[in-house]
Amino acid sequence: MIRMFLDCDTGIDDSVALLYLLARRDVDVVGIASTAGNVPVDVVTANNLAWLELCGRTDVPVHVGSPVPLVAELMTTEDTHGPLGVGYAELPVATAGPSTTDAADAWIEAAATHPGELIGVVTGPLTSLATAIRRDPALPGRLARLVIMGGAFHVHGNTTPTSEWNIAVDPEAAAEVFAACGSEGVGAPIVCPLDLTESVALTPDHLVRLAAAAGSEPVECPDPTDEPGLRSVADNEVIRHLIDALRFYLEFHHAHDEGYLAHLHDPFAVMVALAPDIVETVPARVDVELVGRLTRGMTVADERSMTGEPNARIATSTDVEAVLDDLIETIGGFAKSVAQSGNPGIVTGGGIDPVH
Ligand code: BDR
Numbered sequence: 001m002i003r004m005f006l007d008c009d010t011g012i013d014d015s016v017a018l019l020y021l022l023a024r025r026d027v028d029v030v031g032i033a034s035t036a037g038n039v040p041v042d043v044v045t046a047n048n049l050a051w052l053e054l055c056g057r058t059d060v061p062v063h064v065g066s067p068v069p070l071v072a073e074l075m076t077t078e079d080t081h082g083p084l085g086v087g088y089a090e091l092p093v094a095t096a097g098p099s100t101t102d103a104a105d106a107w108i109e110a111a112a113t114h115p116g117e118l119i120g121v122v123t124g125p126l127t128s129l130a131t132a133i134r135r136d137p138a139l140p141g142r143l144a145r146l147v148i149m150g151g152a153f154h155v156h157g158n159t160t161p162t163s164e165w166n167i168a169v170d171p172e173a174a175a176e177v178f179a180a181c182g183s184e185g186v187g188a189p190i191v192c193p194l195d196l197t198e199s200v201a202l203t204p205d206h207l208v209r210l211a212a213a214a215g216s217e218p219v220e221c222p223d224p225t226d227e228p229g230l231r232s233v234a235d236n237e238v239i240r241h242l243i244d245a246l247r248f249y250l251e252f253h254h255a256h257d258e259g260y261l262a263h264l265h266d267p268f269a270v271m272v273a274l275a276p277d278i279v280e281t282v283p284a285r286v287d288v289e290l291v292g293r294l295t296r297g298m299t300v301a302d303e304r305s306m307t308g309e310p311n312a313r314i315a316t317s318t319d320v321e322a323v324l325d326d327l328i329e330t331i332g333g334f335a336k337s338v339a340q341s342g343n344p345g346i347v348t349g350g351g352i353d354p355v356h
């Protein structure tokens, strides 16, 4: 089993990332850290618990992070992810509650329990991980791999002209995590920046294929001419909620002149975490601008070792269609198994067999 710890700010694309991990039968999701970002931390936690319960995976502990970044005031982005962070979806409220272990301690415990084995992936701000490293500086050295969705190096930011959301929410935390990764014996994290994640674009035809893979009916194809907020009537519950969530994301990107599509930043990052060979990377020393009047939150990559040795590997290219094919087949098959068994996590210990 691949031991995985997910730190997220769920979030529409975080939701897809979580479903992908649950779908992978070869992955043991050791824990989930809820970090404030797209929505406040209690909403992130509720979303994580709701998805888990919907998928029959209440065995996965959810850990609550700080309600605020290390230094900055919290900003959230309901205009991007919907009032509850899951677009138009209205997930059933989970009956289970979160763990009493907070998100930072959960990072530390998970890494200590699986030394050299745990893969950590962060798809939200780095607040919880930075807090964990403050409490236990040896933590990064205990991970088998760390993958971070964040940063914008050679493209515009999506939060300010120069900053990407996950870094912009908590720049100090990001800076501390990158600094901690520069030391001896600590593997450089793989960073999945906007430069690449914006190419992983889900379009309505992908949703058609997803519903078909799940055996969900009717097969719906969201269209830009649809009334905004049109709700799914899919008979498969996971697919219905996913379409309701992703329709919001399609409309958001459309309204911002990106096309009627949805950038799947976070699912891509978890896929990289599981299969780093799907990306090419360049080594770089990454740091975060903390004081710039216009550039606070900007990620700066020194790709020529002018300021020190590399502390990150920046993902630069991938086979986008292969990524989307895997995502559709894996989540589609999982949604089908959830509908068939009602409780796949407890019955099978996971999702479906991986397709690679
Ligand atoms: C990141 O920002 C969030 O809104 C998404 O969930 C993703 O993690 C992309 O910049």
Ligand code: CA
Pocket: 008, 009, 010, 011, 013, 014, 038, 123, 124, 266
């Ligand atoms: Ca996210």
